[in-house]
Amino acid sequence: MPDQSISRRRLLGTAGATGIALGAAGGAAGYAVASSGSGEGSGGTAAAPLTSLGSEEVMFHGKHQPGITTPMQGHGHLIAFDLVAGAGRKEAAALLRRWSATAERLMAGEAAASDDTDVARDAGPSSLTVTFGFGSTFFSRTGLEKQRPVALDPLPDFSSDHIDQARSNGDLWVQIGANDALVAFHALRAVQTEARGVARVRWQMNGFNRSPGATARPMTARNLMGQIDGTNNPKPTDDDFDQRIFVPTSGDPSWMAGGSYAVVRRIRMLLDDWEKLSQKDQENVIGRRKSDGAPLTGGTETTEPKLEQTDADGNLVIPINAHARITRPDQNGGAAMLRRPFSFHDGFDADGVPDAGLLFICWQADPLRGFVPVQRKLDRGDALSPFIRHESSGLFAVPGGAAKGEYVGQRLLEA
Ligand SMILES: C=CC1=C(C)c2cc3[nH]c(cc4nc(cc5[nH]c(cc1n2)c(C)c5CCC(=O)O)C(CCC(=O)O)=C4C)c(C)c3C=C
Numbered sequence: 001m002p003d004q005s006i007s008r009r010r011l012l013g014t015a016g017a018t019g020i021a022l023g024a025a026g027g028a029a030g031y032a033v034a035s036s037g038s039g040e041g042s043g044g045t046a047a048a049p050l051t052s053l054g055s056e057e058v059m060f061h062g063k064h065q066p067g068i069t070t071p072m073q074g075h076g077h078l079i080a081f082d083l084v085a086g087a088g089r090k091e092a093a094a095l096l097r098r099w100s101a102t103a104e105r106l107m108a109g110e111a112a113a114s115d116d117t118d119v120a121r122d123a124g125p126s127s128l129t130v131t132f133g134f135g136s137t138f139f140s141r142t143g144l145e146k147q148r149p150v151a152l153d154p155l156p157d158f159s160s161d162h163i164d165q166a167r168s169n170g171d172l173w174v175q176i177g178a179n180d181a182l183v184a185f186h187a188l189r190a191v192q193t194e195a196r197g198v199a200r201v202r203w204q205m206n207g208f209n210r211s212p213g214a215t216a217r218p219m220t221a222r223n224l225m226g227q228i229d230g231t232n233n234p235k236p237t238d239d240d241f242d243q244r245i246f247v248p249t250s251g252d253p254s255w256m257a258g259g260s261y262a263v264v265r266r267i268r269m270l271l272d273d274w275e276k277l278s279q280k281d282q283e284n285v286i287g288r289r290k291s292d293g294a295p296l297t298g299g300t301e302t303t304e305p306k307l308e309q310t311d312a313d314g315n316l317v318i319p320i321n322a323h324a325r326i327t328r329p330d331q332n333g334g335a336a337m338l339r340r341p342f343s344f345h346d347g348f349d350a351d352g353v354p355d356a357g358l359l360f361i362c363w364q365a366d367p368l369r370g371f372v373p374v375q376r377k378l379d380r381g382d383a384l385s386p387f388i389r390h391e392s393s394g395l396f397a398v399p400g401g402a403a404k405g406e407y408v409g410q411r412l413l414e415a
């Protein structure tokens with residue numbers, strides 16, 4: 001057993017900053033002894049967990065909601081709801097109270113309080129996170145117009161948009177992430193069934209990322225274009241991280257203190273066109289090497305790009321329209337966001353074209369100082385634009401985390 005306690009301590013040490021604990025809950029302990037083929041029944045010794053992946057737990061309560069700074073999980077579901085006719089503030093408050101209680105239980109690896117479907121039975125919490133947000137239309141439907149943040153004003157139309165309104169926005173939004181597909185689906189189904197009679201599903205999307213442990217060492221994720229994606233994200237250790245990503249305690253409206261704004265875009269990748277490019281051309285589109293994510297001016301993934309460096313012919317080594325050049329905060333008046341996407345693949349169209357891409361989710365204290373200026377710039381045409389298409393869009397106010405005994409959104413709904 002000494003080895004186990006060492007690895008447990010090590011994991012707790014590294015995970016502390018992201019709110020992850022290990023095997024703290026009864027459900028997680030159940031997971032540790034549930035595997036068949038070993039243990040008391042087959043060998044006389046207690047079964048050891050095969051992996052720590054299932055036992056990792058993210059805290060539900062905290063200053064911020066989970067699922068924002070939590071390391072990206074392997075499986076994700078996004079679901080948006082509209083309140084049904086007749087449902088108002090009271091019903092919405094009861095729903096958020098119900099959803100919060102269930103999220104807390106499931107994130108601890110426990111079953112739902114009633115009518116659990118058993119889908120996640122035997123599994124640990126698997127880093128499940130459930131994150132709740134409010135869309136602009138929520139406020140008029142619940143008589144809370146005065147509490148509607150100005151930051152929820154509709155995003156501008158971008159000239160390159162191909163937005164399907166039926167798969168955009170919504171009164172309520174829930175993001176679910178977990179490192180086990182059954183755990184993620186279990187939470188999705190619970191969220192959906194608990195909304196019955198109060199809110200109906202407006203749209204729902206499924207995504208994925210690489211499974212933790214698939215690489216020999218921790219690495220930044222790759223997207224479906226094969227690029228290392230997420231390198232230059234703001235880091236929680238940056239001095240200005242909180243200021244860029246979270247609404248301050250003194251923020252307006254006050255119920256959004258500790259919250260953040262999520263911009264959600266379903267971005268289709270035109271993979272047939274992309275895959276026709278040579279590797280060199282693909283690298284010029286981004287301005288970074290495909291193999292290791294290093295800037296084209298050299299070094300490693302974390303080396304600062306030399307934006308002014310030219311080659312022997314006097315051409316910029318990182319092209320003027322390279323995606324990673326023109327999205328930089330220093331090229332956009334400081335605009336920054338935390339990108340935390342999932343890839344998606346919804347099969348192939350009748351003509352064999354993949355319906356695949358990025359569920360782009362970015363987090364910021366104010367979309368007008370994050371997503372909007374950068375997307376305006378990209379909309380004028382960067383090198384990546386010919387290979388992607390924005391197909392749906394959402395903007396949601398995601399309140400701060402619930403304190404113990406509180407539910408998410410209580411400060412809004414019971415003000
Ligand atoms: C409006 C914001 C952005 C959209 C939309 C967007 C789409 C998009 N991006 C990639 C791939 C990469 N993006 C990279 C960097 C990067 N992208 C944005 C913003 C948007 N991207 C920012 C702010 C940055 C960081 C810029 C910086 O500070 O250096 C990279 C490079 C590696 C990295 O830093 O993550 C890649 C690769 C795709 C495929 C895509 C739409 C499908």
Ligand SMILES: [Fe+2]
Pocket residue numbers: 323327
């Ligand atoms: Fe990008």
